[in-house]
Amino acid sequence: MKFQPDPSTAQTISGYGPGWISMGAEKITRSVIIGSGGLRQEWPCARFEDLRPEHFAQLAALDAQIILFGSGARTRFPPAAWLAPLIARRLSLESMDTRAACRTYNILAGEGREVAAALLLEA
Numbered sequence: 001m002k003f004q005p006d007p008s009t010a011q012t013i014s015g016y017g018p019g020w021i022s023m024g025a026e027k028i029t030r031s032v033i034i035g036s037g038g039l040r041q042e043w044p045c046a047r048f049e050d051l052r053p054e055h056f057a058q059l060a061a062l063d064a065q066i067i068l069f070g071s072g073a074r075t076r077f078p079p080a081a082w083l084a085p086l087i088a089r090r091l092s093l094e095s096m097d098t099r100a101a102c103r104t105y106n107i108l109a110g111e112g113r114e115v116a117a118a119l120l121l122e123a
Helices: 053-060 080-088 096-108
Strands: 016-017 020-023 026-028 030-036 041-042 066-070 093-096 117-121
Touching: 016 096, 053 080, 053 117, 066 096, 093 096, 096 117
Parallel strands: 066 093, 066 117
Antiparallel strands: 016 020, 020 026, 030 041, 030 117
C-alpha cells in the first residue's frame, strides 16, 4: 500500500498577493492564463471591467478539462452570454476570487488533472 502521492510535474503557483502571483522565482503582475501542462499566456485585461466576450472565447480554445476564472479580489461572474463558446465545447467555467483560484489550481494540477486558470491580476 502506498501512502505518498506520486510527484507532480505540473507547473504550480508558489505565491500570490494583491495584483501578483509567483511561479517559482518569477513574479507575474499582469493577468495571465496558465495550464497544468505548461501553458502560460498573457490575458490582456487589467480590470474586471475590461473583460469582453473575446476573453472567454480565448478560454474555450484551451485544451483543459477544468477552467478556473480568478476574478480579482472578490468573486464576480461574467455575463452568461459570454460563456457561449465554452458551453458549445461542453466546458464549464468556475468563477472565484483570484486567491481561491490559485489554491484550487494547485490542488487540481497536483492531482494530475488537465486544468487551466485565467487569473485577473488587478493592480
